[in-house]
Amino acid sequence: MEPGQSQVDLNTVVEVEISALSVSDSPRTAGESGEHVEMLAVADGPLPPILVHRDTLRVIDGMHRLRAARRRGQETIEVRFFDGDEADAFVLAVESNIAHGLPLTKADRKRAAERIIVSHPTWSNRMIAATVGLAPATVAKVRRQLPAGAEPERGRVGQDGRFRPLDGAAGRKLAGDLITENPDLSLRQIARATGISPETARDVRNRIRRGEEPLLTGRRSGPRGQRDGQRRPGRPAGRRRGTAAAVTPGRMPVADRNETVQRLKGDPALRYSDTGRTLLRLLGIHAVSPQEWERITADVPADRRRTIAELARACSDNWSELAQRAAERQAGESVWA
Numbered sequence: 001m002e003p004g005q006s007q008v009d010l011n012t013v014v015e016v017e018i019s020a021l022s023v024s025d026s027p028r029t030a031g032e033s034g035e036h037v038e039m040l041a042v043a044d045g046p047l048p049p050i051l052v053h054r055d056t057l058r059v060i061d062g063m064h065r066l067r068a069a070r071r072r073g074q075e076t077i078e079v080r081f082f083d084g085d086e087a088d089a090f091v092l093a094v095e096s097n098i099a100h101g102l103p104l105t106k107a108d109r110k111r112a113a114e115r116i117i118v119s120h121p122t123w124s125n126r127m128i129a130a131t132v133g134l135a136p137a138t139v140a141k142v143r144r145q146l147p148a149g150a151e152p153e154r155g156r157v158g159q160d161g162r163f164r165p166l167d168g169a170a171g172r173k174l175a176g177d178l179i180t181e182n183p184d185l186s187l188r189q190i191a192r193a194t195g196i197s198p199e200t201a202r203d204v205r206n207r208i209r210r211g212e213e214p215l216l217t218g219r220r221s222g223p224r225g226q227r228d229g230q231r232r233p234g235r236p237a238g239r240r241r242g243t244a245a246a247v248t249p250g251r252m253p254v255a256d257r258n259e260t261v262q263r264l265k266g267d268p269a270l271r272y273s274d275t276g277r278t279l280l281r282l283l284g285i286h287a288v289s290p291q292e293w294e295r296i297t298a299d300v301p302a303d304r305r306r307t308i309a310e311l312a313r314a315c316s317d318n319w320s321e322l323a324q325r326a327a328e329r330q331a332g333e334s335v336w337a
Contacts, residue, residue: 007083008092013049016079018070022058025086027094027104027112032064040068049078051096053089060089061096087119091131098133109133113142130306169215171196175204176214187321198317202324 040047047069050062059066060082069077082089094112097104104112109132116128117139125139132139174194178185179201185193190201204214261283270276300308 008051009081009083013078013080015076016052016057017076018066018074020057021052021066021077021079022056023063023066025058025090025093026063027090027097027108028063029108029111030105032067036064037067037071040064041071043068047077049080051092052079052081053086054081054083056086056089058086058089060093091116091120094132098131104133106134110138110142113139114146117143117146172200172204172214175201176208179205179208179214187324188317191317198321202320 047065048062050065051060052058053060066077082092084092090112094104094109094116098109112132113128113134116123116131120128125136125143128134129136129139171194175190175196178190178193187198187201187205190196190205191198194201196204207214261280264270264283265280267276270280
């Protein structure tokens, strides 16, 4: 289960006897707020359905509503069911309490992080942090304080659902093998299969095309903290990966971008096809000045910056792959021209 992707039947609400429900294993260790229960009990109208784990009939979300229903003298309450194991039910309980209602205390969130690290050891610190409402650095500290068994052997799953190896060299080696065996695979296919980013997949592919090894020299090539310490012969010391002119061309100035997009809009091959019009619309959206990007960035709400950053990186990956594919097609056509 990934955060926010639970097996909840949202379309079915059933009446369940309150006496049949279990109220154990709540992430809220201090119990419910009597004041909040009283407010719900005297409110007009029916209480919203609570969320219950079908296998155990344990209340996942809605403990205050359950207490309020008892105060009202109700014998039954409306329920939506969650289908899944108990570990995922606890994750959903934490998510639900973070998303709405009375917030969990920081101590409760740290305890929840400890439990999720143990039950979902392959989840990344950032993924768990988003679930429990803590900073990724805090989750990392909690993880370090737990027994070594809580650390996954091979890697972790990020918020995007992709597996990433803890040893980056292993991912690059695997990508190199895949590219050698299947040179026509796209960057995103390589990235998904190996747990590396599309940009890293591009670097590995370019290195193989130049006859180089997929691993970076002077970087980690084994477990954390170990480095090979050797520089590849013939490679300039000050040259960074991905900066060769033949691989990554210089960035086009904004004024030139706008002018180029306007010229492309006059091309009938683009104007009169659905895919062409979509591409022109997307290119026009992104042809904005650095000042405009600065204004847009400054207006992003603080609690949404991390989400926006993740989406922006995903969009960047898509554009990078488009650039790579277009360049490859151009290179192939030049050979046969």
